[in-house]
Amino acid sequence: MAKLILSMDGLVLKEIPLTKERTTIGRKPHNDIQIDNLAVSGEHAVIVTILNDSFLEDLGSTNGTVVNGNPIKKHFLQNNDVVELGKYKLKFVGEAAAAVGAEKADFEKTMVLRPAAMKAAAEQAKAMTGGAAPQPAPQAAGAARATASQHAAVSATAAGIADKDPRPAPALAARPAQPLGAIQLLSGNNAGKELELSKPLTTLGKPGVGVAVLTRRPQGYFITHVEGANRPAVNGQQIGAAPHALKDHDVIELAGVKMEFFLKA
Amino acid sequence: MDLTQTLEIASCTDPGMVRSHNEDSVAADAANGLVVLADGMGGYNAGEVASGMATTVIVTEMQQVLASARPYDVDPRTSQEIAARLLREQVLKANTSIYQAAQSQPQYAGMGTTLVVCLFYDNRVLVAHLGDSRLYVLRDGKFKQVTRDHSLLQEQIDSGLITLEQAKNAQHKNLVTRALGIDPSVEPEMHEYRTKPGDIYLLCSDGLCDMVDDDDIGMALQALGGNLKLCAQQLVQMANDNGGRDNVSVILVRVLREYPAARGVMAKVFAWLK
Numbered sequence: 322m323a324k325l326i327l328s329m330d331g332l333v334l335k336e337i338p339l340t341k342e343r344t345t346i347g348r349k350p351h352n353d354i355q356i357d358n359l360a361v362s363g364e365h366a367v368i369v370t371i372l373n374d375s376f377l378e379d380l381g382s383t384n385g386t387v388v389n390g391n392p393i394k395k396h397f398l399q400n401n402d403v404v405e406l407g408k409y410k411l412k413f414v415g416e417a418a419a420a421v422g423a424e425k426a427d428f429e430k431t432m433v434l435r436p437a438a439m440k441a442a443a444e445q446a447k448a449m450t451g452g453a454a455p456q457p458a459p460q461a462a463g464a465a466r467a468t469a470s471q472h473a474a475v476s477a478t479a480a481g482i483a484d485k486d487p488r489p490a491p492a493l494a495a496r497p498a499q500p501l502g503a504i505q506l507l508s509g510n511n512a513g514k515e516l517e518l519s520k521p522l523t524t525l526g527k528p529g530v531g532v533a534v535l536t537r538r539p540q541g542y543f544i545t546h547v548e549g550a551n552r553p554a555v556n557g558q559q560i561g562a563a564p565h566a567l568k569d570h571d572v573i574e575l576a577g578v579k580m581e582f583f584l585k586a
Numbered sequence: 587m588d589l590t591q592t593l594e595i596a597s598c599t600d601p602g603m604v605r606s607h608n609e610d611s612v613a614a615d616a617a618n619g620l621v622v623l624a625d626g627m628g629g630y631n632a633g634e635v636a637s638g639m640a641t642t643v644i645v646t647e648m649q650q651v652l653a654s655a656r657p658y659d660v661d662p663r664t665s666q667e668i669a670a671r672l673l674r675e676q677v678l679k680a681n682t683s684i685y686q687a688a689q690s691q692p693q694y695a696g697m698g699t700t701l702v703v704c705l706f707y708d709n710r711v712l713v714a715h716l717g718d719s720r721l722y723v724l725r726d727g728k729f730k731q732v733t734r735d736h737s738l739l740q741e742q743i744d745s746g747l748i749t750l751e752q753a754k755n756a757q758h759k760n761l762v763t764r765a766l767g768i769d770p771s772v773e774p775e776m777h778e779y780r781t782k783p784g785d786i787y788l789l790c791s792d793g794l795c796d797m798v799d800d801d802d803i804g805m806a807l808q809a810l811g812g813n814l815k816l817c818a819q820q821l822v823q824m825a826n827d828n829g830g831r832d833n834v835s836v837i838l839v840r841v842l843r844e845y846p847a848a849r850g851v852m853a854k855v856f857a858w859l860k
Contacts, residue, residue, distance in 0.1 A: 372829050433698055433717075433762055433764075433768050520805070521802055523809075524810075528812065538827050545816060548812040
């Protein structure tokens, strides 16, 4: 997991793991990282973390956000980037570096760990915890885990185990936040009723008559026919077997019920 | 016994969003109630070769032995059903083929593959697996994992070194402790379970379960169980939408009805006499 190291005048104040999708930074107490200094705005910046990638965005702060000496509005954080907020410095340590300092590519592929290496790793880990109390403190467990994985990595490479694809995986493309969609029933007994589409997929219709699924994807919402003789129609046009992309205010007709799809602002 | 009318099978395999080629391999033989999924590893294209060999060898060899025997036949020497022995033998054959190819051809050195195989017969399913490819089942609305990975991570969870929560963010999800074709011999883990009409079985490579939460996989199976083909595509799409960092493969098997073994009266008498 990626983390930030907060420091002032070269003194490390604390380490903050980036566990949340949005980590806010600012002077006000409701921020995830509160920095009580007048040079820092109430809501100064936010770090959005998607899988292994973190993005820093300035929230229109008075004094701005500086990364590696350059003022930024939006920045893709890389290992060892230094974010400056007034006198404070936040050093970003990426996921792979945070864990073992080994090359990330080595960890992406499935590899075989032979029993001998496995045993050695387990023993090493055991030696680290060294007959500690039955319920070790979380930090101790964390340390043991780091050692075990580090050792495993070493044994795996020592055993000359082939990995799947020697090229490192390219970074994932950034994804903009997607607006939430909803449908409102226009006819039938429940006319006027609204349904938020917050789940990755929502099924609609009656089994046996006509069932469709609405999927929430990074590209937007799609409707797909699942079963039944009755295919759904979008804006009066029956859809085929392939998923159909939904636009704001499309009208869906399914098993005799009309409903409108719309995006919530 | 032909199971084509009893089992509905759909599969889907995809290289994902990052990898340039697909090292997963899937195969199904509905008539014999056999499904096989393998996730290969090894440099260049050796991973594909290993997984392809595993699925082909197991399916063709099983077809041959099942042409003259039935899985629920009883071996007179051990007085046990032959299913487990037959399946294990074919898995070992695949292991030998891959191991020898890896030994004799330098470009295949070190190749291997994970494996999950299901053989359906007599209202039961026999599962053999190696590595971190998994079997899940959806029964009566409950979705659960059937196999336990042979991985460093799983061993650490079992020994209490890390919690399930920590495992989600672990760095070494990819280290498997057993695989096909790496050593001259291998011991597949085998179990047998009773099936129930309506069950949906999901075989998948780690490209699915690493990218998509079990809850979301279960939801997709429940929502789209009516259309297995679409459900398989949806699962692959979910993995790709979440980043698709590895090859993604799924096989879905729905049990449509009961399929008890058609044991003859004589066979019953013999069984009773023993």
